[in-house]
Amino acid sequence: MTRLQHFGWFLGRGFGPHGWGLPSLEWNYRWTEPRLYQESARTLEQAGFDVLIIEDAPSLGSPETIDLRVRHAFGGPKHDPLLLAPYLFSATEALGVLPTVNPAALLPYTAARQFATLQHLSGHRLGLNVVTDTGSARHFGDAPQLGHDAAYDRAEEWLSGVRDLWRSWPDGALVADPASGRYADGTLLAATRHRGEYFAFDGPLNAIPFTDGEPVIASPGGSGRGLGFAGANSDIQLALSSLDEESIRSYRARIHDAARAAGRAAEDIKILFAIPAVIVPSREEAERIVAASAHPGEEEILRIAQRQSSDLETDLTALDPDAPLDPGVFGDHVSQGSIRRLIGGHDIATTPLRTILGAHARLGRLSDGSGFVGTADEFADRIEELGEWGNDGVLLWGDVHPVTVHRTLDELVPILRRRGILRDGLEPGPLRRNLFAF
Numbered sequence: 001m002t003r004l005q006h007f008g009w010f011l012g013r014g015f016g017p018h019g020w021g022l023p024s025l026e027w028n029y030r031w032t033e034p035r036l037y038q039e040s041a042r043t044l045e046q047a048g049f050d051v052l053i054i055e056d057a058p059s060l061g062s063p064e065t066i067d068l069r070v071r072h073a074f075g076g077p078k079h080d081p082l083l084l085a086p087y088l089f090s091a092t093e094a095l096g097v098l099p100t101v102n103p104a105a106l107l108p109y110t111a112a113r114q115f116a117t118l119q120h121l122s123g124h125r126l127g128l129n130v131v132t133d134t135g136s137a138r139h140f141g142d143a144p145q146l147g148h149d150a151a152y153d154r155a156e157e158w159l160s161g162v163r164d165l166w167r168s169w170p171d172g173a174l175v176a177d178p179a180s181g182r183y184a185d186g187t188l189l190a191a192t193r194h195r196g197e198y199f200a201f202d203g204p205l206n207a208i209p210f211t212d213g214e215p216v217i218a219s220p221g222g223s224g225r226g227l228g229f230a231g232a233n234s235d236i237q238l239a240l241s242s243l244d245e246e247s248i249r250s251y252r253a254r255i256h257d258a259a260r261a262a263g264r265a266a267e268d269i270k271i272l273f274a275i276p277a278v279i280v281p282s283r284e285e286a287e288r289i290v291a292a293s294a295h296p297g298e299e300e301i302l303r304i305a306q307r308q309s310s311d312l313e314t315d316l317t318a319l320d321p322d323a324p325l326d327p328g329v330f331g332d333h334v335s336q337g338s339i340r341r342l343i344g345g346h347d348i349a350t351t352p353l354r355t356i357l358g359a360h361a362r363l364g365r366l367s368d369g370s371g372f373v374g375t376a377d378e379f380a381d382r383i384e385e386l387g388e389w390g391n392d393g394v395l396l397w398g399d400v401h402p403v404t405v406h407r408t409l410d411e412l413v414p415i416l417r418r419r420g421i422l423r424d425g426l427e428p429g430p431l432r433r434n435l436f437a438f
Contacts (some may be wrong), residue, residue: 006393059136072138096431098127168204231258
């Protein structure tokens with residue numbers, strides 16, 4: 001039986017130079033202005049998507065590698081997605097918007113007050129994608145950079161403090177009774193005195209309580225600590241996994257186990273698997289694209305090297321592509337996980353760099369589960385399979401240039417609706433209500 005799924009869009013490039021390096025740049029949208037994002041947000045809402053999640057990285061990287069990240073606009077510049085959110089709310093009525101936030105960048109009281117303000121201004125449609133990026137620490141103070149698990153500890157304390165501040169106005173504190181002339185009962189407000197390992201602050205919060213629930217919390221992260229954070233704190237988990245049945249069921253089970261370990265129910269978290277889908281008009285076109293990707297040319301190898309150089313903050317373009325990759329080129333600032341993702345299953349001691357980069361160019365078919373290239377019907381087939389395995393929904397991954405959004409959705413949305421996979425629009429109102437409607 002077909003199972004209704006939640007759909008979202010993950011803006012993987014963040015609030016950055018959309019269209020740069022692509023023919024769509026000639027549409028003359030300005031990435032620094034709201035119109036591009038507002039137009040696509042309206043399209044996503046009309047399509048019946050629940051959420052738009054906006055990636056962010058507040059840092060351009062280490063001083064030695066900044067040029068690698070800005071040279072081709074892969075790693076920056078990026079403007080603050082939290083300040084873009086009000087423009088998206090003003091253009092829509094039901095779409096949830098989740099800017100990425102970093103606990104290192106915002107003190108809990110400031111964060112709680114700003115988020116509360118946006119939650120009210122948006123009609124309770126705000127969400128927050130909480131990340132634990134530690135590479136930007138030097139921008140926010142001179143404290144030593146935290147390790148992986150410690151960054152999650154700080155994020156957990158930060159989010160707990162933000163929620164305590166939101167809840168410092170208990171039921172009955174907001175009176176708002178014109179007949180009596182009394183607006184609030186200050187004797188009921190909680191002091192909310194917090195003294196923790198990473199933060200110290202006092203409440204109560206100078207913002208009124210919510211009428212339709214707190215902002216929705218999302219989180220990425222596939223490590224044991226990351227899954228534990230999601231289980232204890234998140235309403236949405238951004239999941240990266242192979243889309244075979246065993247991987248899907250295993251990933252969901254780990255999240256649900258983490259939720260139950262934190263005293264929550266499995267259904268308290270919506271798990272959305274990220275899919276960088278390439279929707280094409282025919283199977284023949286899908287075969288052509290996949291076949292062509294198996295033999296990338298020099299231009300494509302260079303483009304991949306430039307992107308990987310930005311992500312790894314290491315200039316791969318300066319290395320001999322026909323020689324094996326020396327692990328010593330990576331500084332201490334580069335995570336081992338990022339290096340493993342670059343290398344894949346290759347033997348770093350014997351595999352030429354060209355081969356490693358070429359593997360990142362190769363695409364696979366939706367129809368056989370080897371990748372994400374396929375027709376709209378093949379995409380719908382795959383989503384139906386995910387639903388049969390108990391999945392909650394998916395995140396399409398890409399930029400939000402209107403050309404990209406329409407190219408992906410124009411044929412896909414009608415097919416998903418006819419099959420009963422995608423709901424026919426959203427009811428205007430709070431994100432939490434739409435997200436947990438099924």
